[in-house]
Amino acid sequence: MNRRIFLGLTTALALLPLQAFAQDKLPVVASFSILGDMVSEVGGDRVAVTMLVDLDGDAHVYSPTPADAQTVAAAQVVVVNGLGFEGWLDRLIEASEYAGPVIVATAGIKGLEMAEEGHEAHAEDEAHAHDEVKAEGADHGHDDHGAIDPHAWQSLANARLYVANIEAGLTAADPEGANTYAANAAAYLAEIDAAEADIKAAVAALPENRRSVVTSHDAFGYYAAAYGMTFHAPEGLSTESEVSAADVAALITQMKAEAIPAVFMENITDGRLLEQITSETGAKIGGTLFSDALSGPDGPASTYLNMMRHNTTTLTTALGE
Numbered sequence: 001m002n003r004r005i006f007l008g009l010t011t012a013l014a015l016l017p018l019q020a021f022a023q024d025k026l027p028v029v030a031s032f033s034i035l036g037d038m039v040s041e042v043g044g045d046r047v048a049v050t051m052l053v054d055l056d057g058d059a060h061v062y063s064p065t066p067a068d069a070q071t072v073a074a075a076q077v078v079v080v081n082g083l084g085f086e087g088w089l090d091r092l093i094e095a096s097e098y099a100g101p102v103i104v105a106t107a108g109i110k111g112l113e114m115a116e117e118g119h120e121a122h123a124e125d126e127a128h129a130h131d132e133v134k135a136e137g138a139d140h141g142h143d144d145h146g147a148i149d150p151h152a153w154q155s156l157a158n159a160r161l162y163v164a165n166i167e168a169g170l171t172a173a174d175p176e177g178a179n180t181y182a183a184n185a186a187a188y189l190a191e192i193d194a195a196e197a198d199i200k201a202a203v204a205a206l207p208e209n210r211r212s213v214v215t216s217h218d219a220f221g222y223y224a225a226a227y228g229m230t231f232h233a234p235e236g237l238s239t240e241s242e243v244s245a246a247d248v249a250a251l252i253t254q255m256k257a258e259a260i261p262a263v264f265m266e267n268i269t270d271g272r273l274l275e276q277i278t279s280e281t282g283a284k285i286g287g288t289l290f291s292d293a294l295s296g297p298d299g300p301a302s303t304y305l306n307m308m309r310h311n312t313t314t315l316t317t318a319l320g321e
């Protein structure tokens, strides 16, 4: 009898970790904060999301740590942006020996191709950009010259595809949560619809000659194409590139010629170059845009949708004056 109790106890103890694990949340790693927020919205209480690049961090120039490899190794799902955004990710996954699913949130999204000339993005480029992607392929996706723009989240239409990809990926990894993920995604998509309507209306209210601005790097091509604005930047699609004096001089000439009224700082980049540009052009500093990362919970971009609304309010307030 004693022996039987002992056996029963050891069986129960042996099962404990497994049961605790089964009841635990699905461990999901997201490469950066904007994606992390979207995964949290879709996953809700069923997932525990860890992000690799921190709040206000720059994913373009991120260097993964040994702790990141451990985090990825412990994940059951990894969610990435794709379109060449996380150039460091493949090596990290290899180092971690992670063998689970990798959800590419931009799957199915046609990447905009950014022409190198002039570092600018505007609505009219979109159809042309798609042609170039088809004609030349995506081989140059990691290169700054004629590169694919990875910042697809800057359009709410694209965000719907991010949500669909995340929902499909979480459901495949955790089929029991299918109904929860579907309901969360539907509720989130309704919020995306509302934000999109507000942003379109806010930009549409700007006069045509007040829709051209300067930012640090070319993070807003999709926003420009979706909502009808033009963004110029001294840096290209990635913050890795060096800005030449000739690039800055060309930008200043263009700003004067087009009477571009405002420049906007970014939360992930150093604003000193932009301050120099404003001093030479008379353009004003319109505020800070959140391009590639969220703010902390008390900041203006605590969630993806808060970020999109904050950026739009910052742009339209400065340009509407």
Ligand SMILES: [Zn+2]
Pocket (backbone or CB within 6 Å): 060, 151, 217, 218, 219, 237, 238, 239, 291, 292
């Ligand atoms: Zn960027």
